[in-house]
Amino acid sequence: MSTGALLLTMAACGLVTFLIRFSFIAGGQRLPASPAFSLFLRYVPPAILGALIAPEIFPGGPVLADIPGNPRWWATLVALAVAVATRSVLATIAAGMLALWGAQAWLA
Structure with missing residues (x-):
């Protein structure tokens, strides 16, 4: 595939993506939203x-292994x-990040 064809394909994909997203923004204001849908x-x-x-909290699936040594668990709590x-x-985000950094420094 030539460079021009590749650039044209990428531009077309970007335009299609933009039009799909814009259609929901522009057309969504004309459609009434029910209270159940808003909820x-x-x-x-x-x-x-x-x-x-x-x-990030459950890296190996639902198995709760190595909780005391996992700094992410302490930050999550x-x-x-x-x-x-x-x-x-x-x-919540600020406290979680500070706790994660502190737990990583403490458990390292």
């Missing part, structure tokens, strides 16, 4: 965040406590 959408960001974080106490996403 459903409130759970999407926490579900995505959980899906991104879970593989601290972040969970901060999340329950403050209900602030920013405070």
Whole structure:
């Protein structure tokens, strides 16, 4: 494949991706959202965040091995406590990162 054909293919893929995403943004305001659908959408960001974080906490699957030596477990417990106490996403992320760095330094 020549360089020109490759660049044209990449530009076409980018344009198609943009048009698909833009259609939801532009057309979504014209469609009325039911209260049930709006309630459903409130759970999407926490579900995505959980899906991104879970593989880091459970690297070998659901087996809970080597908990005392795993700094991610300690950071998870601290972040969970901060999340329950403050209900602030920013405070939870900051506390979790600080706890992870501290646990990595302590357990290293």
